[in-house]
Amino acid sequence: MIELKNVVKKYGESFALDSVSLKLKEGELVVLKGVSGSGKSTILSLIAGLLKPTSGEVIVDGKKISKLPDHFAALYRRENIGFIFQKYNLIADLSVADNIILPLIPMNLPKKRVEILLLEVIRSLDIEEKRESLVKNLSGGQQQRVAIARALINKPKIIIADEPTANLDARLSLEFIELLRVMKDANRTIVVATHDPLFFDLDFVDRVVEVEKAKILSCL
Amino acid sequence: MISSINFYLLGYALKAIYRERAKNIFIFIVFILLVALLASTLFLSSAMKREYMQVINTYPDIVLLHQRAMQNSTYDATVVDEVLTIPGVSNAVGRVHGKYYFAKADRVFTILGIDAFENYANPLLQKLGEKYNLKEDSMLISSSAAEILKRNYYREYFNFIKEDGSRKKVMIEAVFQLPKDITNANIIVMSNDLAREIFGYTPSEITDVAIMVKNKEETALIARKLQEQFINAKIILKEDLLRRYETIYNFRSGFFLSVFIITFFTFFIILYDKLSGPNSAQKREIGVLKAIGWRVEDILKAKLYEGLALSLSAYLLGVVVAVIYVFFLKAPYLKNIFLNNYTLLSDYRLELHLDMATLVLLFFVSVPLYVAATIIPSWRVATLDADEVMR
Ligand SMILES: Nc1ncnc2c1ncn2[C@@H]1O[C@H](COP(=O)(O)OP(=O)(O)OP(=O)(O)O)[C@@H](O)[C@H]1O
Ligand SMILES: [Mg+2]
Numbered sequence: 001m002i003e004l005k006n007v008v009k010k011y012g013e014s015f016a017l018d019s020v021s022l023k024l025k026e027g028e029l030v031v032l033k034g035v036s037g038s039g040k041s042t043i044l045s046l047i048a049g050l051l052k053p054t055s056g057e058v059i060v061d062g063k064k065i066s067k068l069p070d071h072f073a074a075l076y077r078r079e080n081i082g083f084i085f086q087k088y089n090l091i092a093d094l095s096v097a098d099n100i101i102l103p104l105i106p107m108n109l110p111k112k113r114v115e116i117l118l119l120e121v122i123r124s125l126d127i128e129e130k131r132e133s134l135v136k137n138l139s140g141g142q143q144q145r146v147a148i149a150r151a152l153i154n155k156p157k158i159i160i161a162d163e164p165t166a167n168l169d170a171r172l173s174l175e176f177i178e179l180l181r182v183m184k185d186a187n188r189t190i191v192v193a194t195h196d197p198l199f200f201d202l203d204f205v206d207r208v209v210e211v212e213k214a215k216i217l218s219c220l
Numbered sequence: 221m222i223s224s225i226n227f228y229l230l231g232y233a234l235k236a237i238y239r240e241r242a243k244n245i246f247i248f249i250v251f252i253l254l255v256a257l258l259a260s261t262l263f264l265s266s267a268m269k270r271e272y273m274q275v276i277n278t279y280p281d282i283v284l285l286h287q288r289a290m291q292n293s294t295y296d297a298t299v300v301d302e303v304l305t306i307p308g309v310s311n312a313v314g315r316v317h318g319k320y321y322f323a324k325a326d327r328v329f330t331i332l333g334i335d336a337f338e339n340y341a342n343p344l345l346q347k348l349g350e351k352y353n354l355k356e357d358s359m360l361i362s363s364s365a366a367e368i369l370k371r372n373y374y375r376e377y378f379n380f381i382k383e384d385g386s387r388k389k390v391m392i393e394a395v396f397q398l399p400k401d402i403t404n405a406n407i408i409v410m411s412n413d414l415a416r417e418i419f420g421y422t423p424s425e426i427t428d429v430a431i432m433v434k435n436k437e438e439t440a441l442i443a444r445k446l447q448e449q450f451i452n453a454k455i456i457l458k459e460d461l462l463r464r465y466e467t468i469y470n471f472r473s474g475f476f477l478s479v480f481i482i483t484f485f486t487f488f489i490i491l492y493d494k495l496s497g498p499n500s501a502q503k504r505e506i507g508v509l510k511a512i513g514w515r516v517e518d519i520l521k522a523k524l525y526e527g528l529a530l531s532l533s534a535y536l537l538g539v540v541v542a543v544i545y546v547f548f549l550k551a552p553y554l555k556n557i558f559l560n561n562y563t564l565l566s567d568y569r570l571e572l573h574l575d576m577a578t579l580v581l582l583f584f585v586s587v588p589l590y591v592a593a594t595i596i597p598s599w600r601v602a603t604l605d606a607d608e609v610m611r
Pocket of ligand 1: 011015016034035036037038039040041042043
């Protein structure tokens with residue numbers, strides 16, 4: 001479903017990725033592990049079409065993502081990708097509902113449709129009673145749920161999480177793992193980049209891929 | 221049209237304004253001030269120009285004034301015959317007129333002398349002269365002059381204080397309505413002889429000569445001939461007055477200029493500040509939006525809504541403020557700044573009149589600049605690689 005073929009990403013003379021190949025099946029949960037600077041985020045950006053490889057190809061569902069012009073890459077993300085960032089990257093001064101519907105705004109959907117999609121995610125993540133609260137007034141755990149709700153509202157096939165637990169305490173990290181399990185059970189393809197050991201021996205993780213110095217070392 | 225507006229995007233843009241409310245309120249106020257100040261100035265000057273032109277249009281083609289010690293003096297009525305001998309002159313009338321200060325009301329009346337046998341350049345005087353046969357001690361007064369007298373309990377007559385200090389009782393023969401364009405003028409029409417008596421002139425003195433020419437194109441030529449013949453005369457051409465209306469305004473007034481410069485300066489600082497943005501939080505926000513599927517054009521559209529909502533509403537409010545200030549409040553203070561000590565008109569009516577050119581000009585010096593300053597920085601960021609939010 002997702003395939004990276006001999007992908008090279010260079011910044012000037014230095015390699016962020018050096019001939020990386022990787023295949024993910026539909027519904028698979030893959031964890032990318034590796035030290036800081038090894039190239040994990042770069043792989044995620046390439047899958048999301050946020051970056052273009054210097055050479056090689058990124059293919060998702062038979063489509064060459066690496067060749068898409070920016071305009072179409074955005075449309076591709078809108079339909080296929082749900083993003084979970086390290087620091088949530090929510091807009092603190094907007095309400096929970098306003099944050100969650102952000103991915104839908106450019107689609108100019110009818111109000112009814114937006115409301116249905118919104119209710120679905122905020123109910124499943126148990127934040128319905130907070131929908132009009134400002135994000136900055138929420139606890140860390142609630143903010144995390146808002147960030148996940150935003151990633152799920154467009155019903156993406158692929159979920160990309162970059163260091164999702166880097167800024168979380170132990171309790172919230174465990175809570176995230178639980179939510180991750182729910183997403184996995186919904187048969188979404190999930191890629192998590194992390195160096196948090198918590199992810200390395202979870203029973204529902206299909207593969208742990210080690211990235212080191214711009215190369216993929218091993219597939220456990 | 222309405223159906224193509226993305227209301228969620230509009231909502232996002234309006235909330236973006238609200239999220240930065242402290243800064244945006246400041247910008248909003250400066251914007252309104254700038255537009256209101258510029259619009260007031262332009263509205264006022266064009267309204268004054270219009271009214272000035274209307275009044276000047278009732279003037280004779282040429283006015284001949286005697287100068288003595290570089291000051292306006294009088295002629296003997298015999299000059300009129302001399303003027304009439306100049307080829308191209310179709311009519312010349314010796315006029316007796318002047319200003320009368322009514323101290324108790326602190327108002328100035330314009331006294332115009334007429335003579336039933338003269339042919340006047342001024343259509344109003346022409347009509348009054350034909351309609352009324354003014355007696356030795358009666359006068360015609362304009363409605364606004366009548367108003368002033370009535371307020372001071374003069375309903376049937378008025379006591380003028382003559383040049384020698386004695387009093388002269390003059391009956392009010394009739395009150396007349398001035399044409400719409402000069403309704404506020406306090407005009408008193410009386411016989412030439414009575415006007416001379418009040419001003420203390422001798423029976424053959426005139427204050428100036430109103431000259432009409434046959435062919436308007438010859439006006440300058442005739443003016444030159446007049447100047448040769450009357451070396452000490454000051455010659456005023458209607459066409460010069462029409463052309464040089466700007467001289468009645470004092471555009472370079474220090475007060476006005478400094479307020480103007482300060483406001484403009486502030487506006488440009490705002491533009492500069494916007495152009496040097498966005499800050500790191502805004503950059504991150506743009507990156508997140510791109511990552512979750514916004515196209516560059518979606519981001520720019522949101523910024524366009526944001527810039528337009530603020531600048532357009534500030535522009536419209538600024539114009540409304542200016543309209544109220546100039547046309548309803550009659551531009552207190554600003555009007556005096558514009559008027560020099562010497563003006564041909566003391567009372568401007570400032571009738572509501574919105575000229576499109578002014579509104580369009582104002583729109584283009586404010587709204588597009590602000591919108592551009594809102595969009596351009598976001599455009600710079602939005603077109604960069606969006607993967608920065610990943611770090
Ligand atoms: N825009 C850029 N310009 C130059 N170098 C870059 C850029 N983006 C990434 N790099 C380099 O590419 C390499 C891989 O970066 P990447 O962000 O993928 O690492 P990472 O594994 O995600 O690290 P971390 O664990 O710190 O997030 C790093 O050496 C980084 O410095
Ligand atoms: Mg990273």
